[in-house]
Amino acid sequence: MLVSALCAMLGVAPVWVSCLLFAVAGYALLWLFSPLTTIMIATLTAIAVLSFVKPHAGAGSAVIAFVALTANNMQNNLTASNIVGMIIICLCPLSLGFGLNLLLARRQAAAALKQRLDREHTARHLHDTISNDLAYMILRIDQASHRDPPFDQNQYQRQLADLRAIAATALDHTHQAIRQLEHTDGPSTHIVQSDGETDKQVEQQRKRLDDIIQSQRQRLKSLGFQGDDILGTFDQPLTDDVLDLLEGMLNELYANIAKHADPNVWYAVTVSFDQRHVIVSASDALKDAGIQLGLGSGLERYRAIIESVSGTFAVTDDSGIWSAEITFPLCRRL
Structure with a gap:
């Protein structure tokens, strides 16, 4: 009945709430059969979670857990093999949390690097296209301002058409930069091309x-x-x-x-x-x-x-x- 109720909540409750309830229910069921085992599993889970969220807190919790296990076994014959076993028990969740934390950090660093490279590429594209288009337009305007206006109406219209074409090119490059900023690259795939396709691409x-x-x-x-x-x-x-x-x-x-x-x-x-x-x-x-x-x-x-x-x-x-x-x-x- 408990499992059925929890499954029914998946459709209405947030995912994290459902996962938390499943975890609590699981520990409750374990507690009914073996309280000590439940405490041990909960402790190891806490160490793994703390190591992932806050590595220093995870390391501290692992030390505390090792001290508690050692104190609990002091009344028995504490052998070297028992100590090694307790160390391994504490290190396993600690290593898992640290590993996941390191993996997440690397992914975040890779994402930040990709974002920085994309911004640098976009900045270079803006400089090499739009700014150069506008600089060329300024040069043409300066050139025209130092000359007498053409008496030929057709020549005057050609000059205006040239300037308009430059402005249109700059606008097109602006749209390209905007699309580039909005574009998210997917995974790249390598496609084997035939000789005909290769020649066509080269051309x-x-x-x-x-x-x-x-x-x-x-x-x-x-x-x-x-x-x-x-x-x-x-x-x-x-x-x-x-x-x-x-x-x-x-x-x-x-x-x-x-x-x-x-x-x-x-x-x-x-x-x-x-x-x-x-x-x-x-x-x-x-x-x-x-x-x-x-x-x-x-x-x-x-x-x-x-x-x-x-x-x-x-x-x-x-x-x-x-x-x-x-x-x-x-x-x-x-």
Whole structure:
């Protein structure tokens, strides 16, 4: 009857209340048959729970339980085997509670690390897309403000259309960042692809990279720049981490050229691949040769990421000529 009543409460009572009632009922039934056994089981359960919730309190309760067992057995012949047995009895629930506490702490630490990495990724995405889009728009507006307004209405409309396209791109990147913040990654699975699927994925990834380069090239061209933009070929699909890093770094390199380089001097950006590495090179001339240009916050973040996976990020600034040589592994998780 007691078990039936408890089962009936599962539908109306909270889960923790039902579990507590089941535990109390179980100990009550044990008490009817063996009070000493019930006390022992309840003590061991308390040690395990305290060790899980508060490890120091659990250790203290285990010591108290050992002292109580020792005092209870003092009237009998207390042998070394009895002492070892009592130690094991107290250590088992203590170890169980400690182990569960450590497991929970590791899971919480892993969740906190993932959250921090997601935030850093989102911050990098915001910097590399939205802020660069807005910076380019400011450059175009500044360029237009220093020139006489065009008498040709069609040319004026084209300028407005260009600025509107930049704003639309920034808005689209904003929506992407919002979706990224709302998205919860599920468990990743490895899917074996056929040769045809592999070639298709390689072509899609190369097109994504080429679209970024051509878009940035067009932006620089509208600001009066001329240069070389070279994208090499790769045989195997890039991992999502590598592709994401490469896309963001290209956007940042081109944004730096637009902000700091001299449009009257040729620039160059090349991306090549070998069997194990991605190699990115960039060079341009500074607007003012007397200014020493560092990396800035954007590229500095990329340097930290690349060096953390055993990559290299070498920058030289010689007589106003700025260049960067960047190498990072193809198969490392970033």
